[in-house]
Amino acid sequence: PDIISYNAVVNSHAKGGEPAGAASWLDKMDAAGIAPNLITYNTVVAAYARNGDPDGVADVLDRMTTASLEPSIVTWTSMINACANAVPRRSEAAERVFRQMLETGVQPNKVTLQALGRAIGFRKRKELLQELGLKGK
Secondary structure, three states: OOHHHHHHHHHHHHHOOOHHHHHHHHHHHHHOOOOOOHHHHHHHHHHHHHOOOHHHHHHHHHHHHHOOOOOOHHHHHHHHHHHHHOOOOOHHHHHHHHHHHHHOOOOOOHHHHHHHHHHHOHHHHHHHHHHHOOOOO
16 A cells, blocks of 8 residues: 555545544554655544544644644644634634744635634634734635
8 A cells, every 4th residue: 555545544534523543544654664744644633623623633743743744734724723613612722823823934825714713703813913914804
């Protein structure tokens, strides 16, 4: 099996609402000598985000960092989505993640801004964007 085969299995777990199952394949890939790539990690991050599990997302991000992979806009947006989907909502964490994203030089896109609005509230998002000198809807 190659990276594409492994990513397909990871994706099937992620789409099936099994983030822990998707994450378990990161270890199986390592054991097989196949390095997970950004797509693999983003798939697992998105699965935890859909379940509103920011702690699961953080664990995967730690692994990503250890693998010397930088989060993409997709990764950052998933982190914000995890905060928005958490019960209770993790507004302060979402704002912290957003600020960290900007510090790394990654600029938000429309999807990121929508997720941020869901996580911190649309009025707060507007205030934050004004404070940071960014434009958004």
